[in-house]
Amino acid sequence: MEALTRVVTLDDSRARIVDIRADLGVGDAALRVHGLSPTVSRETRDRVRAAIRNSGLSWPEGVVHLTASSAHPRSDVDLAAAAAAVLVTEAVPARRLTATALIGELGLDGTVRPVPDVRTRAIAAAAAGFTHLVVPATNAAEACDVPGLTTVPVSCLNDLVNWLRGGLTPAQRPESREGASPTASWTPEAWARLSPTAVRAAAIAAAGGHHTLHVAAPGTPTLLLPRLIRALMADLTDTEALEVSTWHFLAGEPAPDRSEHLRPPGVPLLPDDTIATVAGSLSRPGLPTLAHRGVLTVEDLPELSARIVEVLRPALENGTIGITSAAGAQSRPAGARMVFTARDCICGSVRAEKCRCSLAQRARYLARIPQWLLDRVDLFVREVTVAEPDPSLPSLESMREDVARARERAHSRWGAAPEPGAEIDYTKAIAGLPANAVRELEDAIRHGRITPRTAARCLRLAWTRADLDGRAHPDIADIRLTLSHRSGMLRLLRNPAPR
Template identity: 35%
Template sequence: MAGLARAWSVALRGVDGQVVEIEAAIGGGLPGIHLVGLPDAALHESKDRVRAAVVNSGRGWPNERIVLALSPATLRKTGSSFDVALACCVLAAGGAVGQQALDRTVLLGELALDGRLRPVRGVLPCLLAARSAGLHRVVVPAATLPEAALVDGLEVFGAETLNEVLGWLAGDVALRRPGAVVAGERAAPPDLGDVMGQTDARNALEVAAAGGHHLLMIGPPGTGKTMLAQRIVGLLPELGPEAALQLAAIRSVAGRLPGDGPLSTVAPFVAPHHSTSMAALIGGGSGTARPGAVSLAHRGVLFLDECPEFGPHLLESLRTPLEEGEVRLARAEGTVRYPARFQLILAANPCPCAPARDRDCICPAQARRRYLGRLSGPLLDRVDLRARMQPVTALTASGDGECTATVRARVLAARAAAAARWSEHGWQTNAEVPGPALRTRFALPRSATRPLDAGLRAGELTARGADRALRVAWTLSDLQGLDRPRRDTVENALYFRDRGAA
């Protein structure tokens, strides 16, 4: 008589999970294992891993025809996280495990040949999907329990071996439970007071942090562009619970989630090298498309140092995530979406030879134009602030500028004012407010926007550039404690857009 059993696992598509029902049918033909339901190569190889793990765990393997079906059948299944569910389902179909114990229970983990459970990527989004589907119990590899502890509303258990899982299903073994959620330790950020001079650039950095704006810094080498960029993280507020969990899910899928303190409330700072590939920057890769640097910088900062050295195709690929806050990676089996709402900080030398003083430049005018021309107009139009870095003329003592704590207090106050103003609309920062809303419901008096109108008529501003200048004006008014921008505030916002070309 044929045996039939069901188990549950989760398939990932980006950071979104979908519960997968696994069915095992034994009998009705020659001995063999048949896996159906669009498995990828890693999952297709699980047949041999699962059989060896079951046998080496001292359990009997049915010497009959075994059909394993993964439903929904039209969804591509990838990875090795289905191993434990497949093994338990086969044993349940053979009568070694009760079906009732498997009901409403999600099983995750890769099996070693000796029956050990190995950790897998994406446990956090898998658990979120299981909770959304109404499942109540989850078994994960014990090494991933700190990550699994981040999801409440589920009974989470951790196992070291397949025998522990089978003993728990039989009611004979008690599995480990996750401990308290451990927040990642926040190291003291570098202090803004370490940067000598650069008053204009420091002001631009403060405005960028207060409003979530993108920033371009242009200046000779050694003037502090990288130092300033690294210090913006100390000015940003800590991530809220939802943003921290979303960032942890992205890191989990990418295999970048630390095991000791998986939940971090520090805004990420990601600085890829200019030789990075498209897949590393935007996301992708062979097989399952994985998140790239733009997604790992979600709700944080993406810093591109020496940005003209990046390939034009890399820089232009940033335009869509800058506007939409997400990355869409199309594959034959479907489209994967990853969140990518980040602040872009660009740093560039004024020319290829990059002398300490402009008068020492040996580049012809055409070479200078070609160098900065790698930053296209459409990309620069999406950059709200531009700062010109000046050569350091004196070695002043550190601490001559304001420290991080002082500037951060102003940034947090400005962010709180913006959050209170936009809260009923679902926006958190001024940079997220759509242009139509700024021009209609929150329109400024004609006297205040007259500089924008003049720039549009003269062809110096695009409509997108005008909207971005309005967002910066709102941030400047928040930093000054004003209810709304005035004409001088709008003029100052326009000045920020022209500084990089000065």
């Protein structure tokens, strides 16, 4: 199977058409990009891979090789590269791409970002005989009146996939800033595939500043959960946004689009990140600081070195990270909601049916997750998608409102909305609870089933649940649920269930 897409790129401000060919090779799921400069290849690979996974599209089985016919494209190649990768796996039909060129950069969350000089490119595409041009929605106005060319504005990768599957050509939204809105890339189709338990866990994490562990069977999209948590979080205030962009500026990252600068940051930490990148230095903030006030996604946790996981300990415990060097010591903010993802077996199969790992092998693999980390994570999620849409699933907008109200309730009770790593005052936290709920918790501590630290975390989680539901205080059912959630997680990690 082969696929071909075309991008209109710029070479010294002259437009050129470049072919992107995709082939499917044998091997573990991976994406390789050839024909571009090494830096562009690496960045394209990372963005395309993350965008496909974060859009809820299944990751291709085998190795996808993408080859560009010339080295000119830069980040404008992303959309054509992602389209080639989904075409080669026959996830979408190729019919609509026979006379179509594509331009657009992808964000890690699947949003399509604007590119420069769209009008020059549109004229070149029409001159080369293309009838359609897929463009970032924010650029649509520049391309809309080129004779003989129909523009297809897309604000996220799912818009493109819907169009390739035969959906209506999206209406032109020349002034649209929807790419930046938290609801933009959740098409009703993608939203309906989420499991209600994952949506509930994401709301709890967003409302209460909790950390999450997502243990996924092969083939489960692992980036949906962090993306969902971010979508449910409120915009930053101007002061918070300034603080966040200062850290990103220090790290040498381009300033976010004006429309995006109020959104909480989303930062991935991958197993091949070095300890220097994660921990940071006096001159450069580390990843937990870049994710401050947003979401840090720690992918493939069992693959991470123990040293790197250890760097995250203070960030998990109190939302800070320390930098020491000959020049001095500094403490930096690192208050990110963390989502740890782990496959539940070592073999790297693309689908659960292909996994031949024994239960003992799977338990050994999961045992690489240190116990201290499990004591600092509140939520445990297994399934994030469902085969059949659940009609009881609330809308993203109503979930966002619930989260905002829950944070207001916590704010008026504690004097501050809960942030990751914030201490909970145990005495204050049990003050509002019914006596039987307090007894349940204290019995668990007395019998050694949980430590006082874990009890405090359970209490925090119970309060978030009550705040989200609009109840005055947690009751014994909340306490029992948080305790059994925790023991269930530990049991499943020690004895993975047969598939």
